[in-house]
Amino acid sequence: MTTMNMIQAINSAMDVTMERDNGVVVMGEDVGYFGGVFRATAGLQKKYGKTRVFDTPINECGIIGVAVGMAAYGMRPVPEIQFADYIYPGLDQLISEAARLRYRSAGEFTCPITVRSPFGGGIFGGQTHSQSPEGIFTHVAGLKTVIPSNPYDAKGLLIAAIEDPDPVLFFEPKRIYNGPFDGHYDRPVQPWSKHASSEVPEGYYTVPLGKAAVVRAGEAVTILCYGTMVHVALGVVEASGIDAEVIDLRTLLPLDIDTIQASVEKTGRCVIVHEATRTGGFGAELSAQVQERCFPYLEAPIERVTGWDTPYPHSLEWAYFPGPVRLGEALKRVMKD
């Protein structure tokens, strides 16, 4: 075991898989010699050479399209899109191609690619460095979507994603690359080294896709969250004294609905938290499924705490970010009766 932050854990996951499988290639803008603008691919080009870790032209359509082609050859590309906000030129290749290749060729061609991309706000990145577009991808048949919330999971999930036979969107919450963030922007940031989940094995292990984690057991209310919001939720629960069960989804699709259902049937209340915009967001899907499966158990309306339905503002970031104030109020409402 060694202590890693999220960046180091993600780097280690690529290192471990590249070591085991020479079909794994890493590609993207600035990922090669420089090692990525967030340093996630640091050292990989030096270790595995320029034909397995390479910089690309600034063309997200090309990055993903080329990855689909390399996957069709039989390799396992791990393309990086530098910010999730820049993924849109690649949508045709992801939605029309990667997601459907297995289906339309009846398994003749497959697409085991893992698109890594930093996402989410909390870094004063403005509207082009802060978005949470996961709901676009969970809406597409044929794509898996994974979002880790800590170094241990990040490494295990990324290895599982790279080894997965189908295309995976792996969104990395950039706000917590260097330390967990509970939403209290006016307090000092804690490094990962003070957090148990920064204990990460140096070698190979996986955290299976499609399995949620109950990160805090409780009886009073179920909080469904992922990424940065896991830490916001844990902070609010600790401060409020409410005996909430906090579930880190880890994989949005395929969704671990059994864990969710068992929890909501136990608590009878459910709050859903994500940073993405509200309307048509992944929280809407969660809310629908909980209602469909747990209706007789529900003692209060399901609450959604999300980003507002506006572009992500720059200077008013902390009024936009669904932080402790908003989650705290939602918990009060859901616990009222």
Next chain:
Amino acid sequence: MADEAGRNLRPLTLHVPEPKFRPGDAVSFDDMVFPEAGSVARPPVDADPSTLRDLPFSLIRVLDPEGKAVGPWDPRLPVERVKHMLRGMMLTRTYDDRMFRAQRQGKTSFYMKCTGEEAVAIAAAEALHRDDMCFPSYRQQGLLIGREWPLVDMMCQVYSNAGDRLKGRQLPIMYSVKDAGFFSISGNLATQYPQAVGWAMASAVKGDTRIAASWVGEGSTAEGDFHSACIFASVYRAPVILNIVNNQWAISSFAGFAGAEATTFAARGLGYGIAALRVDGNDALAVYAATEWAAERARTNCGPTLIEHFTYRVEAHSTSDDPSAYRSAEEAKNFPLGDPIERLKQHLIRLGEWDEASHDALQAELTEQVRAAGREAEKLGVLSGTAFNHGFETIFEDVFAEMPQHLKEQSEQMAEERRAAGV
């Protein structure tokens, strides 16, 4: 070795570009050979693109090594306009230095300098009409300065403060100034390129007389939007100038990752039948002349022009970047096209219109101008995570012309929750 079918084939290899110099390397640009100033012919503005096929592989230069303006591209400007460009470039650099320091002092989140590339925007602003429409990337702050837009207004945007007309919504330097013919800057790369073509097409549809111009970095020419812009500009002979600012580096990726090992960026125009020029981007007179030529071409319905400005990004990509991790610090010093401000200064000195004393006096005046603007802007606040410069309700404004019910509800919810929580 023979394969299963008995064929004796060589294994394929993948070419991955590699820049000549990395951190610590001694840098020599001796292999960069440019035509002498004044040596490139200046075709008539209505020339058919098929007769212009050498220009993308050449380099239009007006200022010779001594600072003399030579050859057919010399725009023969009145000296006052040359001085206006020098002033604009110096003001741009002075402004950049101040705002960079402001970011380092924690007064804002982000900044991007254009050091070494000042001529590209300033000379274009000088050559275009004031009402021609600009679709810039994030490194053409010189267009606003060249059009004499108030520095205080620009600084307020950088500070996201109470004076920021964009209500603190945009990342610093992503200006929007309709009154200066300056389109709202996007952080997404090259998206402005087809938009400029569309604006130019609209101007033609309406029988207007204004033209459009856009700028992208050489790295961004890799985006599909670049192709979209070129094909529409070519098909409709749109009155547009498509500028490529080849500053050699896209964050850590050298121009080879945008295709520079294979051909020039100007040569991209050939495949579309678009007239294309390649210009010494550190020579303000050459940039002026090329822009003037392209503008005249557009204004007379002769179609679009692609211009590659060959220059160098002297500083980091942004305040979030550290170029010492990926390129040799010697590159900027040894770049063979020199510094655009220094070169125009030498030109004016050679004309007998300038000297070190007048240069120092102008620098002192500009430094004071920027300092005064900075003081005024900071009175309206700086960016801070805890002191909000705009009302929370502004988050919900301007998503649509008319606020739909769900946004009104969310706005009320925000206010209610903050009241309930006592914050």
